[in-house]
Amino acid sequence: MKRERSRKHRLLQLLRVAVQAFFLGLFFYLLFGTHFTGEDYIGPVESFFHFSPLLAAASMLAARALIVFFGLAAITVAVTLLLGRVACGWVCPLGTIHQFFSWAFKKAKFLRPKKPASGGLWVKYAVLVFVLIAALFSLNVAGFFDPISFLTRVSAVSLVPAASQGLHGLTDLLYTAKLEGPGDTLAQSVEMLTLNAVFVQGFAIGLIFLAFILLNKWRERFWCRYLCPLGAMLGLFGRLNLFKLKIDEDKCTKCNLCSIHCPTQASPFPNDTWQSSECIYCETCAAVCPTGAITFPFRFKRETLPAVDFTRRRVVASSLLALFSVPLFRISKARKRASEKLIRPPGSLPEPEFLSRCVKCGECMKACPTNGLQPVLAEAGPEGLWTPVLVPKIGYCEFYCSLCTQVCPTGAIKELTVPEKTTVKIGTAWIDKNRCIPYFLGRPCIVCEEHCPVSPKAIKFTDVETVRPDGTIAVEKAPIIDVELCIGCGICENKCPVADQPAIYVTSVGEDRSKENQLLLQIGE
Amino acid sequence: MNRRTFLKDAVLGGVALGAGTRLLSAFPAAGQSAGPDLAVAQGESPATITKAAVEALGGMGKFVGRGSVVVIKPNIGWDRTPEMAACTNPEVVKALVELSLEAGAKKVTVMDNTTNQAQRCYVRSGIQAAAKAAGADVPFVNPRRIKKMPIGGAWLKDWDVIQDFIECDTLINVPIAKHHSLCRVTLGMKNWLGAIGDPRNQLHQKIDEASVDLAAFFKPKLVVLDAYRILTRNGPQGGRPSDTKLVKTVAASRDAAAVEAFGATLFDINPPDLPLLKLALERKLGRIDLEKMNIEKRTV
Numbered sequence: 001m002k003r004e005r006s007r008k009h010r011l012l013q014l015l016r017v018a019v020q021a022f023f024l025g026l027f028f029y030l031l032f033g034t035h036f037t038g039e040d041y042i043g044p045v046e047s048f049f050h051f052s053p054l055l056a057a058a059s060m061l062a063a064r065a066l067i068v069f070f071g072l073a074a075i076t077v078a079v080t081l082l083l084g085r086v087a088c089g090w091v092c093p094l095g096t097i098h099q100f101f102s103w104a105f106k107k108a109k110f111l112r113p114k115k116p117a118s119g120g121l122w123v124k125y126a127v128l129v130f131v132l133i134a135a136l137f138s139l140n141v142a143g144f145f146d147p148i149s150f151l152t153r154v155s156a157v158s159l160v161p162a163a164s165q166g167l168h169g170l171t172d173l174l175y176t177a178k179l180e181g182p183g184d185t186l187a188q189s190v191e192m193l194t195l196n197a198v199f200v201q202g203f204a205i206g207l208i209f210l211a212f213i214l215l216n217k218w219r220e221r222f223w224c225r226y227l228c229p230l231g232a233m234l235g236l237f238g239r240l241n242l243f244k245l246k247i248d249e250d251k252c253t254k255c256n257l258c259s260i261h262c263p264t265q266a267s268p269f270p271n272d273t274w275q276s277s278e279c280i281y282c283e284t285c286a287a288v289c290p291t292g293a294i295t296f297p298f299r300f301k302r303e304t305l306p307a308v309d310f311t312r313r314r315v316v317a318s319s320l321l322a323l324f325s326v327p328l329f330r331i332s333k334a335r336k337r338a339s340e341k342l343i344r345p346p347g348s349l350p351e352p353e354f355l356s357r358c359v360k361c362g363e364c365m366k367a368c369p370t371n372g373l374q375p376v377l378a379e380a381g382p383e384g385l386w387t388p389v390l391v392p393k394i395g396y397c398e399f400y401c402s403l404c405t406q407v408c409p410t411g412a413i414k415e416l417t418v419p420e421k422t423t424v425k426i427g428t429a430w431i432d433k434n435r436c437i438p439y440f441l442g443r444p445c446i447v448c449e450e451h452c453p454v455s456p457k458a459i460k461f462t463d464v465e466t467v468r469p470d471g472t473i474a475v476e477k478a479p480i481i482d483v484e485l486c487i488g489c490g491i492c493e494n495k496c497p498v499a500d501q502p503a504i505y506v507t508s509v510g511e512d513r514s515k516e517n518q519l520l521l522q523i524g525e
Numbered sequence: 526m527n528r529r530t531f532l533k534d535a536v537l538g539g540v541a542l543g544a545g546t547r548l549l550s551a552f553p554a555a556g557q558s559a560g561p562d563l564a565v566a567q568g569e570s571p572a573t574i575t576k577a578a579v580e581a582l583g584g585m586g587k588f589v590g591r592g593s594v595v596v597i598k599p600n601i602g603w604d605r606t607p608e609m610a611a612c613t614n615p616e617v618v619k620a621l622v623e624l625s626l627e628a629g630a631k632k633v634t635v636m637d638n639t640t641n642q643a644q645r646c647y648v649r650s651g652i653q654a655a656a657k658a659a660g661a662d663v664p665f666v667n668p669r670r671i672k673k674m675p676i677g678g679a680w681l682k683d684w685d686v687i688q689d690f691i692e693c694d695t696l697i698n699v700p701i702a703k704h705h706s707l708c709r710v711t712l713g714m715k716n717w718l719g720a721i722g723d724p725r726n727q728l729h730q731k732i733d734e735a736s737v738d739l740a741a742f743f744k745p746k747l748v749v750l751d752a753y754r755i756l757t758r759n760g761p762q763g764g765r766p767s768d769t770k771l772v773k774t775v776a777a778s779r780d781a782a783a784v785e786a787f788g789a790t791l792f793d794i795n796p797p798d799l800p801l802l803k804l805a806l807e808r809k810l811g812r813i814d815l816e817k818m819n820i821e822k823r824t825v
Binding site: 036172188191400401444445447449450451455456497499 | 726731
């Protein structure tokens with residue numbers, strides 16, 4: 001018998017790698033395009049999200065609303081119905097990254113699978129049940145596990161800052177080497193990309209990503225195999241699987257290489273144990289088979305599905321776990337009283353609706369031209385972990401910019417035109433007279449007033465008498481705030497020359513989106 | 526000798542900076558001897574009146590030599606479109622780039638250290654596109670090109686300076702005339718806050734002193750004041766077209782104080798009443814006695 005690997009399937013494998021590279025490239029092309037490019041409005045850079053039926057289901061369920069853009073997820077569902085989990089094997093950018101590292105770990109001999117792995121596949125179905133049950137109670141945890149949200153978040157707050165540092169380091173190096181020409185060219189190009197470099201949670205989110213990468217050393221495509229709820233959902237959608245695995249018994253040498261190298265534990269050998277719900281059609285088994293015994297012939301026949309590895313008992317258990325966890329996510333002082341630091345992006349829905357939609361993907365943080373939008377740790381409670389908050393000390397809300405509202409994939413931030421956005425109040429500025437230079441030191445300043453972008457300005461002057469330390473009396477123009485004009489953009493706080501703790505600062509009170517977090521009575525108006 | 530080594534020599538040699546620059550600048554004799562002290566041009570087109578004002582001073586050839594490096598400093602500080610009159614009119618900047626290249630400049634650079642995000646200011650002010658179309662480089666400030674330098678001012682002794690504004694043969698200041706709550710008006714001298722590094726917002730504690738010190742330090746060969754559309758309230762960035770006023774004027778001079786004095790009058794301010802101009806006079810930065818100046822007015 002001829003011992004030869006299938007040339008056709010090795011070519012198909014290469015084609016799959018090329019397609020994966022294309023979609024990974026597309027993902028990062030759109031991600032790096034998520035910034036101010038010179039136009040007020042940018043295209044659908046958040047499109048990847050809308051192809052995720054997990055985000056579609058969880059967000060619409062949690063928000064109790066029809067979100068039109070998620071219609072695109074129907075395409076993913078349709079493709080999966082016909083062909084199985086090809087989206088996992090050929091498209092998903094996070095899957096591609098995990099597959100790349102699995103491959104690299106194998107090449108480096110960090111990962112040397114000797115026999116087929118078994119068990120554990122049910123975990124991702126439990127995650128899926130957890131996400132969907134939580135969504136029933138308007139708790140949106142889909143974004144923590146959805147691969148598109150996961151990769152976008154880690155890219156926006158960890159990988160892009162790392163790249164930014166790398167590029168700055170390279171520029172410094174060029175300058176040190178007296179190559180100022182190329183150095184300057186590089187510096188100018190980097191400036192054009194708006195690579196936000198400062199994120200309060202960047203380290204932690206980056207570490208979590210690193211941990212999931214390292215898990216590939218233990219099992220190939222660990223994330224996709226055991227954890228990904230989107231993969232689990234697509235596995236459940238797979239019905240026809242038009243291309244079905246077939247092992248030619250005459251050629252098969254029962255070497256088990258196919259099952260050992262299957263990245264998702266779909267158990268290609270023996271033929272009748274193949275789990276189409278786990279198969280991602282990566283062509284690995286067919287390509288590694290030493291005798292070319294494995295093919296995927298077209299067969300139009302609905303499968304008698306080998307049951308997914310998820311017993312009724314586990315369905316009940318994970319549902320109960322979700323049921324009891326939902327309240328835990330909501331033990332938070334944020335539900336009692338608005339947090340003064342929780343300055344949401346302009347256009348954000350009222351807090352409960354916002355939380356039901358936000359998938360913590362970080363698109364808004366990538367788009368923000370000033371780096372002001374940050375993933376929050378505690379202010380929004382456990383369910384609000386990594387949701388966006390404006391931190392004016394890091395960056396202010398640019399007056400004529402509505403990019404964050406345009407890129408939000410779930411409508412947690414309502415899309416606004418630039419003129420609409422300029423009228424949205426996200427907070428109110430306050431003056432700390434004990435630190436303000438004219439009030440306390442009796443010296444001129446008014447940097448805040450100069451920067452206030454609204455017309456007429458929300459910061460006005462009053463002449464203030466100050467006793468200086470030497471006993472003399474100074475009269476200076478000092479700022480006062482018209483809270484009705486102030487939109488809370490935070491540029492005053494950002495530019496205040498009192499560097500460490502600005503003498504003017506913004507809190508969330510007065511934000512348009514909240515009925516409760518208010519300051520002024522609007523009776524009869 | 527480029528501008529940078531010259532300045533260094535001037536400081537080291539104890540030569541007064543102002544006098545030194547005048548004496549040693551590339552084309553002093555022709556410029557000083559003849560021509561008006563101040564040129565004021567009025568008309569419908571920002572580009573045409575800019576060119577007319579420079580022409581009245583004897584043409585750009587007086588300031589820009591063949592093969593020289595020119596740096597133009599407009600105000601691109603804010604993310605505002607031209608009709609808001611927060612940044613220099615892009616047509617004015619473009620005209621100066623064209624004149625410089627026609628006069629034989631090897632390279633023309635237009636830049637500013639912005640207040641809002643740099644890219645937004647460059648794009649939405651219209652200056653990036655206009656200056657590039659005319660053939661200028663419009664780079665963003667590169668932090669590696671900011672160095673601490675002796676300013677030698679009465680108050681400001683040293684500060685971080687963007688080297689692009691130093692390493693050139695001809696420096697042209699192109700401010701826009703605007704209302705400013707602290708200084709009453711902001712014209713050419715305060716425009717130099719856009720040529721230095723942070724923490725420049727702390728300079729507001731002695732803003733007039735800082736502006737005059739910086740004006741004496743940078744010492745541009747030519748100052749062109751854009752008063753095509755001026756900002757009359759809610760300065761220095763306005764926000765509504767109704768905050769602006771069409772004056773359709775450009776003033777130019779080699780005397781920074783003279784332009785500043787003229788600019789003050791646009792806001793009905795008597796030049797000697799402006800603290801900044803009093804300081805400028807004390808520092809001998811130029812003349813502010815408009816009534817005694819030789820002013821050439823053109824309407825085109």
